[in-house]
Amino acid sequence: MKKKPLVDKVYRLTRNSAPLSYIIPTRSTKSKQLLYFDEEKGINRPLRYARNQKSPFEDEQDGNAILEPVVFVDGFLQVPRTNPVLQKFLDLHPMNGRKFEAVDNKKEAEEELDDIFLQVDALSKAKEMSIEQLETIGRVLLNRDINKMSTAELRRDIIVYARNYPEDFLEIFDDSDLALKSTCQQFLSDSLLTKRTSRNKGEEIWFNTKGNKKKLLNIPYGEDAIHVLFSFFKTDEGIPVLEYLEKQV
Numbered sequence: 379m380k381k382k383p384l385v386d387k388v389y390r391l392t393r394n395s396a397p398l399s400y401i402i403p404t405r406s407t408k409s410k411q412l413l414y415f416d417e418e419k420g421i422n423r424p425l426r427y428a429r430n431q432k433s434p435f436e437d438e439q440d441g442n443a444i445l446e447p448v449v450f451v452d453g454f455l456q457v458p459r460t461n462p463v464l465q466k467f468l469d470l471h472p473m474n475g476r477k478f479e480a481v482d483n484k485k486e487a488e489e490e491l492d493d494i495f496l497q498v499d500a501l502s503k504a505k506e507m508s509i510e511q512l513e514t515i516g517r518v519l520l521n522r523d524i525n526k527m528s529t530a531e532l533r534r535d536i537i538v539y540a541r542n543y544p545e546d547f548l549e550i551f552d553d554s555d556l557a558l559k560s561t562c563q564q565f566l567s568d569s570l571l572t573k574r575t576s577r578n579k580g581e582e583i584w585f586n587t588k589g590n591k592k593k594l595l596n597i598p599y600g601e602d603a604i605h606v607l608f609s610f611f612k613t614d615e616g617i618p619v620l621e622y623l624e625k626q627v
Contacts (some may be wrong), residue, residue, distance in 0.1 A: 384459035388481040389450070389468055396453025402473055404448050406436065414470045427467045434467035450478065493544075500544035503551055504537045512536060514556060517563035518604075519547070525567065555608065561624070562607040570626050573603055583607065587626050594619070 428443035
């Protein structure tokens with residue numbers, strides 16, 4: 379098996395605002411243990427960076443280790459290919475992934491490209507939606523009375539949502555239960571059903587049609603009214619209630 383060629387590497391601090399300089403621990407102590415679990419040997423091995431050693435593992439170093447600090451300047455640390463020991467030390471360091479990370483331009487470009495393609499796909503679907511689709515998705519996404527919005531306002535808000543949250547938009551767009559969830563929202567928006575606070579401070583859903591003002595359901599603590607209605611309408615008991623309310627729309 380060919381060894382990977384040595385390359386220059388750049389590491390950066392993961393926090394948003396990096397200090398002018400940041401020093402990471404370079405040897406294992408009682409207060410700050412730098413340990414790496416070796417799967418093959420089944421033991422935790424202490425790490426130590428010494429510029430004159432060939433390994434970052436303390437148990438593979440001789441007694442003449444020359445220790446030196448590892449300092450991130452302005453949030454970055456450049457490690458040339460001529461210092462593979464420091465690269466390996468940083469790759470195995472317990473703070474890797476929490477306080478700092480290796481810069482991988484190829485991976486970041488691929489991830490950014492995936493995000494762009496996702497956004498393009500979401501915007502394309504949002505642009506081509508019919509009025510009926512806009513209204514259906516609008517009730518679920520925007521959680522407001524869309525009857526008070528113009529078509530232009532509705533399409534604009536959905537396109538903005540698709541641009542900002544493309545993954546969520548596409549998930550909702552492909553949801554086979556979207557129509558029923560939209561219907562649940564419509565019942566509440568049209569006041570055919572209303573939410574009320576009970577005497578014990580809980581929430582309830584009540585009928586509000588001309589011939590029916592009775593309580594329909596309790597909303598369990600922490601649950602969403604749309605989810606409660608949707609689940610109810612999927613039951614044998616809820617199907618005739620759904621049919622009754624659809625006739626009132």
